Amino acid sequence: MRPSSRLERLPPYLFAELERKISEKKAAGVDVISLGIGDPDTPTPEPVVDALATAARDGATHQYPSNRGRAELREAFARFYERRFGVVLDPVREIVPALGAKECVFNLNLAFLDPDSVALAADPGYPVYAGGPLLAGADAVLMPLLPERGFVPDLDAIGGDVAARAQLMYLNYPNNPTGAIAPDGLFERAVAFGREHDVLVVHDASYTETTFDGYVAPSFLETPGAKEVGVEIFSLSKGWNMTGWRTAAIVGNADAVEAYWRLKTNIDSGMFEAVQLAAAAALDAGPPEQMPAIYQHRRDLVCDALAVIGVEVTPPKGTIYVWAPVPDGHTSASYCELVLDESGVVVSPGSAYGPAGEGFFRISLTVPDERLAEAVERLRGSLGG
Numbered sequence: 140m141r142p143s144s145r146l147e148r149l150p151p152y153l154f155a156e157l158e159r160k161i162s163e164k165k166a167a168g169v170d171v172i173s174l175g176i177g178d179p180d181t182p183t184p185e186p187v188v189d190a191l192a193t194a195a196r197d198g199a200t201h202q203y204p205s206n207r208g209r210a211e212l213r214e215a216f217a218r219f220y221e222r223r224f225g226v227v228l229d230p231v232r233e234i235v236p237a238l239g240a241k242e243c244v245f246n247l248n249l250a251f252l253d254p255d256s257v258a259l260a261a262d263p264g265y266p267v268y269a270g271g272p273l274l275a276g277a278d279a280v281l282m283p284l285l286p287e288r289g290f291v292p293d294l295d296a297i298g299g300d301v302a303a304r305a306q307l308m309y310l311n312y313p314n315n316p317t318g319a320i321a322p323d324g325l326f327e328r329a330v331a332f333g334r335e336h337d338v339l340v341v342h343d344a345s346y347t348e349t350t351f352d353g354y355v356a357p358s359f360l361e362t363p364g365a366k367e368v369g370v371e372i373f374s375l376s377k378g379w380n381m382t383g384w385r386t387a388a389i390v391g392n393a394d395a396v397e398a399y400w401r402l403k404t405n406i407d408s409g410m411f412e413a414v415q416l417a418a419a420a421a422l423d424a425g426p427p428e429q430m431p432a433i434y435q436h437r438r439d440l441v442c443d444a445l446a447v448i449g450v451e452v453t454p455p456k457g458t459i460y461v462w463a464p465v466p467d468g469h470t471s472a473s474y475c476e477l478v479l480d481e482s483g484v485v486v487s488p489g490s491a492y493g494p495a496g497e498g499f500f501r502i503s504l505t506v507p508d509e510r511l512a513e514a515v516e517r518l519r520g521s522l523g524g
């Protein structure tokens with residue numbers, strides 16, 4: 140048996156060594172606290188669960204759904220976009236539900252890349268931006284997100300040959316893993332780049348609803364001309380505590396949405412209709428209001444603790460992560476191992492998100508307050524001073 144060469148192209152799994160060590164610690168009886176993965180610990184809002192239960196009792200939801208999605212869901216996305224962002228979307232041509240942002244990002248590579256083409260992917264970034272193009276038989280060209288540039292790609296630095304081969308550009312603000320927000324002008328530059336080089340700009344809006352200190356994140360589609368060159372992927376996973384539900388949508392450029400839909404009709408059979416109706420209820424209700432304050436409190440707890448152990452960070456204005464530099468003398472991996480060894484706390488090595496993530500580590504804020512407080516105490520105790 141031999142896996143495809145496509146699969147062999149994927150880079151080694153950088154969490155493998157860390158996972159081995161975590162298992163070892165747990166086997167030795169250590170109470171490991173994982174701040175590794177970004178998966179909300181707070182349940183999905185009760186009315187959304189009720190909407191699912193009601194819809195699931197209706198046998199009419201039990202058959203194959205259509206990949207176009209139910210009108211109720213597409214219309215709920217359109218209402219949400221208009222209310223929240225002032226963006227008007229045609230629910231028939233400009234919205235198709237996705238089984239999570241991950242599925243949508245991956246499948247866009249299949250829909251838009253040929254073997255000689257490339258996708259421009261942020262580095263560090265959500266791993267599917269770089270892995271998806273490889274699995275599609277194309278290439279990913281990394282756009283470094285550097286601290287001195289506010290973790291924003293330098294679009295002027297993209298060479299003419301790369302720009303000519305590029306078919307896709309992935310952007311994501313508020314940004315995983317850096318916590319950066321989109322500065323003024325970035326989306327306008329992306330629209331100009333998309334126009335000039337005929338590149339589909341894909342903005343991953345997974346964290347627009349999780350922001351702090353009064354910051355309100357924009358949609359890429361608010362930018363003049365964005366719909367001509369781009370799409371946005373909007374997910375309910377993080378904002379509504381619905382990671383397990385697999386609810387998102389691709390919205391924006393009608394031709395791109397159509398291409399994604401055409402591909403999907405060959406790959407999956409859409410979202411369970413009861414989940415679609417529950418997601419529509421979630422969109423109409425808006426994201427649970429208490430979540431940003433919960434994460435902001437946790438962010439402050441973590442940033443204060445990091446200062447005590449000599450790690451200075453700029454508190455992020457969005458996402459569910461704190462991105463921090465590793466102390467001198469360490470690599471991302473060696474520091475994460477030290478933190479695990481000394482305190483039984485798991486943090487993610489920045490290098491797992493791309494080469495430009497080397498020298499950083501990521502802390503996720505998705506553990507209950509008491510556990511996070513305990514993790515922070517352990518960090519202070521074992522690594523402080």
Ligand SMILES: Cc1ncc(COP(=O)(O)O)c(C=O)c1O
Pocket residue numbers: 177238239240241242265311315343345374375376382386387
């Ligand atoms: C930037 C980004 N995009 C997409 C995803 C996946 O989201 P979904 O649950 O909608 O597939 C994540 C999850 O961590 C993410 O950080």
